[in-house]
Amino acid sequence: MSTDLNVEEIASSLQICFSLLMRRMRQAQESGDLTVPQISALARIDRDGPNTVTALAKAEQISPQSMGATLNALEARGLIQRSADPADGRRVVLSISPAGHHVLRGRQNARARQLEKAFLAEFTTSELGQLMAAVPLLERVAAEM
Amino acid sequence: MSTDLNVEEIASSLQICFSLLMRRMRQAQESGDLTVPQISALARIDRDGPNTVTALAKAEQISPQSMGATLNALEARGLIQRSADPADGRRVVLSISPAGHHVLRGRQNARARQLEKAFLAEFTTSELGQLMAAVPLLERVAAEM
DNA sequence: TATTGTTATACTCTATAACTATA
DNA sequence: TATAGTTATAGAGTATAACAATA
Numbered sequence: 323m324s325t326d327l328n329v330e331e332i333a334s335s336l337q338i339c340f341s342l343l344m345r346r347m348r349q350a351q352e353s354g355d356l357t358v359p360q361i362s363a364l365a366r367i368d369r370d371g372p373n374t375v376t377a378l379a380k381a382e383q384i385s386p387q388s389m390g391a392t393l394n395a396l397e398a399r400g401l402i403q404r405s406a407d408p409a410d411g412r413r414v415v416l417s418i419s420p421a422g423h424h425v426l427r428g429r430q431n432a433r434a435r436q437l438e439k440a441f442l443a444e445f446t447t448s449e450l451g452q453l454m455a456a457v458p459l460l461e462r463v464a465a466e467m
Numbered sequence: 468m469s470t471d472l473n474v475e476e477i478a479s480s481l482q483i484c485f486s487l488l489m490r491r492m493r494q495a496q497e498s499g500d501l502t503v504p505q506i507s508a509l510a511r512i513d514r515d516g517p518n519t520v521t522a523l524a525k526a527e528q529i530s531p532q533s534m535g536a537t538l539n540a541l542e543a544r545g546l547i548q549r550s551a552d553p554a555d556g557r558r559v560v561l562s563i564s565p566a567g568h569h570v571l572r573g574r575q576n577a578r579a580r581q582l583e584k585a586f587l588a589e590f591t592t593s594e595l596g597q598l599m600a601a602v603p604l605l606e607r608v609a610a611e612m
Numbered sequence: 613t614a615t616t617g618t619t620a621t622a623c624t625c626t627a628t629a630a631c632t633a634t635a
Numbered sequence: 636t637a638t639a640g641t642t643a644t645a646g647a648g649t650a651t652a653a654c655a656a657t658a
Contacts, residue, residue, distance in 0.1 A: 329595065333582035335602050337492055338510065340485050341503045342609035345528055347482055348626080348647090358486045359648070365483065376616060383490055386617065388649055412616040412657045437478035440612035449604055450474065456601030457480050459594055464487035467585035493624090493649075504625070521639060533626055535641070557634045557639040615658070623650075628643105635638075 343437075350436035356401075356425065358433070359384075359392045364401055364418065368426055372417035374407075401425055488582075495581035501546075501570065503578070504529075504537045509546055509563065513571055517562040519552075546570055 347358065356364065359382075366381060367373055373381075379389035393416055396402045401422035407413035418426075441450060492503065501509065504527075511526060512518055518526075524534035538561055541547045546567035552558035563571075586595060 328599075329583050329586050330579065332595070332599055332602055333579045333586065334576070335606060336488075337503055337576075337578055337582065338507045339602070339605045339609045340489055340492075341507060342527070343481075343605065344485055344489060345626085346609065346612050347485075349528070357647075358482055362483045362486060374616075375618095382487070383494070384648085385650060387619085387651085390618070391648080410616085410658070414617070431479070431482075433482055434475065434478045436612065437482065437608075438474050440608050441474050441478060444608050444611055445604065450477070452597070452600045453604050454473075454477055455597045457477055457484070459590065459598050460488065461480060461484045463582075463585050463589050464484045464491065466589055467491050467581065490649085502624075519639075520641095529625085530627060531640070532628085532642085536625080555635075555639085559640070613658100616656085617654100618656100619652105619654075621650100621652085624648085626647080627645080630644105631640100631642075633638100633640085635636100 347433040347437065350433045352432040355432055356399075357392075357395075360396055361426075361431065363389065363392050364396055364422055364426060367402060367416055368418045368423065372415045374413050374415060378416070396422070492578040492582065495578045497577040500577055501544075502537075502540075505541055506571075506576065508534065508537050509541055509567055509571060512547060512561055513563045513568065517550075517560045519558050519560060523561070541567070 344358075351357070362382060363378060366378060370381070375389055375393060376386050378393070379386040382389065393402065397404060397416075399421075401419055402416050403419050405415050405417065407415050441453070445453065489503075496502070507527060508523060511523060515526070520534055520538060521531050523538070524531040527534065538547065542549060542561075544566075546564055547561050548564050550560050550562065552560050586598070590598065
């Protein structure tokens with residue numbers, strides 16, 4: 323592999339290794355763990371504050387119906403609360419509960435722990451630095467594209 | 468965010484932004500495109516040569532039944548061929564067809580094109596370099612963990 | 613009319629269980 | 636018995652279509 327910036331190759335490689343890593347993380351999931359979409363939605367409600375189904379769906383770029391299913395699961399665990407919007411009867415506002423905060427703050431996620439363990443076993447400090455540099459770039463492109 | 472190596476944070480952030488990017492790539496898929504599991508399996512058969520269902524399932528770390536479904540789809544498109552192993556009647560050997568080579572070599576993948584376009588629009592040359600440095604690291608951890 | 617949300621249905625990717633054929 | 640593969644079934648995560656309630 324050359325050191326040229328082969329953007330096409332970066333894109334092709336990433337789509338394959340993302341899917342491999344998603345599988346690994348799914349397999350590392352333990353019974354009782356939140357799923358990735360659930361964590362992602364919960365973290366967003368925590369970060370952005372109380373929010374509607376439609377707004378959350380847009381932010382995560384999935385359909386409102388799909389987001390509804392994820393939010394039902396979070397509500398069933400008591401991690402978020404639904405409340406009516408007094409100003410607009412159509413709206414339902416989701417907010418994070420104390421239990422939701424507790425889950426987010428705790429390290430109750432076997433997937434993340436497995437990834438962390440693999441990173442520490444596999445990489446040198448310098449390589450971890452390279453990886454850390456790439457994370458905000460991936461986050462940026464995920465939010466923008 | 469500090470510049471400390473916070474491995475836990477890298478792992479947590481990656482699992483969320485992987486799932487966002489997987490969604491974007493799924494949405495970019497066009498009718499007729501291969502799915503990511505299909506591309507991944509086809510690329511592996513191409514790279515590793517003729518291979519059995521079980522061996523491919525182990526390499527991709529999914530069940531033989533799941534791999535079977537993916538391979539059926541590839542065979543239905545004529546991208547791989549099945550042949551009996553003369554030395555072991557239980558085995559079915561999959562090999563890539565000329566059409567499969569053509570698909571792999573061509574740039575017939577709207578997902579990869581979209582990712583590439585987003586990279587070029589979003590990143591500086593230096594940032595693309597950082598991203599390129601991270602790709603082999605992610606591939607390594609995906610293969611090892 | 614347009615927007616918010618829900619219910620119903622279907623597809624993809626994955627899993628486990630149970631089976632057949634072969635070694 | 637053990638291994639290779641297939642069929643049947645189920646669950647998670649997503650989608651679209653159709654609907655009700657509200658603005």
